[in-house]
Amino acid sequence: MTQPSHHHDRPQEDLLAKAMVRALDQGAESLPSRVTARLAQMREQALSHQKQWQSALQLAGQSTHRAMGSLFGDSFGSATDWRRWAASAGILLLAGTFMFWQAQTQIEDLANEDSALLSEALPPNALIDKGFQTWLSTGTPTVQE
Amino acid sequence: MATPRELDAFLADVERRAYKTAWFAVHNEENALDIVQDAMMKLAENYGDRPAEELPALFQRILQNTIRDFYRRSKVRNLWTTLFSALSGGEDEEDQDKIDRLRSADADQAERPEDALEQRRTLEIIEESLAKLPARQREAFLLRYWEGLDTAETAEAMGCSQGSVKTHCSRATQALAADLKAKGHQL
Numbered sequence: 001m002t003q004p005s006h007h008h009d010r011p012q013e014d015l016l017a018k019a020m021v022r023a024l025d026q027g028a029e030s031l032p033s034r035v036t037a038r039l040a041q042m043r044e045q046a047l048s049h050q051k052q053w054q055s056a057l058q059l060a061g062q063s064t065h066r067a068m069g070s071l072f073g074d075s076f077g078s079a080t081d082w083r084r085w086a087a088s089a090g091i092l093l094l095a096g097t098f099m100f101w102q103a104q105t106q107i108e109d110l111a112n113e114d115s116a117l118l119s120e121a122l123p124p125n126a127l128i129d130k131g132f133q134t135w136l137s138t139g140t141p142t143v144q145e
Numbered sequence: 146m147a148t149p150r151e152l153d154a155f156l157a158d159v160e161r162r163a164y165k166t167a168w169f170a171v172h173n174e175e176n177a178l179d180i181v182q183d184a185m186m187k188l189a190e191n192y193g194d195r196p197a198e199e200l201p202a203l204f205q206r207i208l209q210n211t212i213r214d215f216y217r218r219s220k221v222r223n224l225w226t227t228l229f230s231a232l233s234g235g236e237d238e239e240d241q242d243k244i245d246r247l248r249s250a251d252a253d254q255a256e257r258p259e260d261a262l263e264q265r266r267t268l269e270i271i272e273e274s275l276a277k278l279p280a281r282q283r284e285a286f287l288l289r290y291w292e293g294l295d296t297a298e299t300a301e302a303m304g305c306s307q308g309s310v311k312t313h314c315s316r317a318t319q320a321l322a323a324d325l326k327a328k329g330h331q332l
Contacts, residue, residue, distance in 0.1 A: 013318040017290040020271050020321060024291055027268045028161040038178050039160040046156060046185035047149055051193035 151197040156185060159201070159292075163208055166287050169275050170212045180215055184208040205288055205302040216280075267330065274324040278317055281305075285313030286321075 031039075117124055126132045147155070160181065167177035184207045192203050275283055281303070288299040289310065299314075300307045325331065 010315075013315060013322075016322050017286070017314075017318050021290050023264075023268050023271050024162075024165065024275075026264060027272065028165050031161055031164065035164060035174065035178065036161070039164060039181065040157075042178070042182045042185055043153065043156045043160060045182075046189040047153055049186060049193070050149055050152055050189045051191060 146194050147197040147200060152189065152193060152200070155197065155200045155204070156188075159204060160185070162287075162291055163204070166208065166291070167212060169272065169283060169287070170280065171215060172276065176215065180208070180211050184211045187211070201292065202294060202298045202302060205292055205294060205298075206304075209284055209288075209302055212284075270325060270328055270330050271321070274321050277324065278320055282313045282317035282320065285310050286317035289314050 117127075163181045163184065164177055167180040168174065171177055171180065184204060187207045188200065188204050192200070192207075195203065275286070278286070284303055285299060288294050288302055289296070294302065296307045296310050299310045303310065303313075
């Protein structure tokens with residue numbers, strides 16, 4: 001159904017609509033203070049739920065997750081996986097601590113050996129002398145010219 | 146992606162008109178505020194990461210859908226009320242078109258600001274006339290002229306064709322003009 005009159009009256013309709021909108025704007029500007037206060041409160045509440053910021057946090061979490069996933073595999077993420085990875089991390093920490101303790105002990109042993117060697121009356125060079133080594137193993141001195 | 150500042154500015158700009166739009170539809174301050182609150186939350190939670198320029202159309206669509214949801218709930222509530230009153234001997238019948246004209250006779254909006262008397266009278270007449278319009282015509286008129294959406298955006302917000310929007314707007318303006326004239330008022 002065509003309505004040519006609509007096209008014909010369009011400018012007048014627009015003018016009337018604009019005049020009404022001006023009046024409506026005035027009405028909207030003079031809302032009771034209790035309403036404007038509620039609106040402001042609702043706006044604040046909505047802003048605190050903005051998807052963007054939740055997404056930003058999720059994005060950060062997802063990036064970390066992806067990085068961990070590339071290291072440990074795609075299944076990284078579920079609650080069970082987290083427990084598994086936490087247990088693995090604990091084991092790794094224990095192994096690291098053990099290796100560190102072992103290295104420290106080794107260093108201390110070497111230091112003790114060194115100090116024992118240096119405090120001995122025998123000069124350290126004697127220990128690398130072949131004749132001295134033979135004499136120690138056979139108990140018979142071999143004279144080297 | 147809309148920043149919190151952009152979303153804040155958008156909501157601050159639109160909230161009063163949104164409230165009035167909801168109020169024209171439901172004629173109750175608390176219900177209108179609830180509708181606007183729902184619409185704001187839905188926009189922020191579901192579309193807060195959209196570009197700022199998309200927010201107006203999205204918000205209007207959400208607002209209109211929230212108003213329609215309110216109508217549906219009211220219809221169900223009214224149906225139950227009718228059933229109960231029928232059981233208790235009442236004879237009221239549910240009017241099928243009542244959904245388009247939800248008006249409470251004692252709708253009170255106290256504390257109207259003190260504008261000039263004539264201005265206030267004009268506004269009251271316009272608001273009354275708007276409230277009397279069928280819901281779809283009022284929706285089209287407010288979205289197109291008050292919210293400044295173009296025909297395509299209005300059609301998207303209303304879920305109808307652009308041709309329907311033009312027809313609704315035209316009929317709404319004609320009905321408003323006729324109503325104002327009948328009340329001896331001219332803009």
